[in-house]
Amino acid sequence: GEDVEQSLFLSVREGDSSVINCTYTDSSSTYLYWYKQEPGAGLQLLTYIFSNMDMKQDQRLTVLLNKKDKHLSLRIADTQTGDSAIYFCAENFSGNTPLVFGKGTRLSVIA
């Protein structure tokens, strides 16, 4: 069955880089996503990557995908206090199929 695993907590100092990790089990996953949730808010799509890509960069965000190990990571450069949130990794087979989510990683940024 499908399963997405994430570590639950990460704490970093302001200005450092954050790396949030995710592993998934479904080798048929075609799309992998990162969402951000701030307290009391909905989920905000940060970025996504196709399974035929190894890396995607978008400003401070870098996504790395290791298909062999089914490992996905999100690197946030120059982490700011505004980056404090819960980050969810998610996967699906196509853009319209329902998402399977990890339990989320709570990122705390220390000033």
Add this chain to the structure above:
Amino acid sequence: DAGITQSPRHKVTETGTPVTLRCHQTENHRYMYWYRQDPGHGLRLIHYSYGVKDTDKGEVSDGYSVSRSKTEDFLLTLESATSSQTSVYFCAISVGQGVETQYFGPGTRLLVL
């Protein structure tokens, strides 16, 4: 903002009462989804719709029903609310052509006493 609204945003109800949550979109997207978010579980799919009157069950569909009589509205009904259905409910839509991505509404916080 992908033009998704949810109502109500907050609700307190009693065990055994029916509850209907509404998701409304403004742009006629075909696919809509209901997820629930609980501590320690992330988000889990309840039901989804791939068109008017076309719906399918998700991982945690027991105790829930849905209806989609028009493109813009997707309703989630708890026929007889239980305390285990206390949760935050999120609606999502799939947006895009060629590359579809899912966007989420602001959520409905439901407390069943």
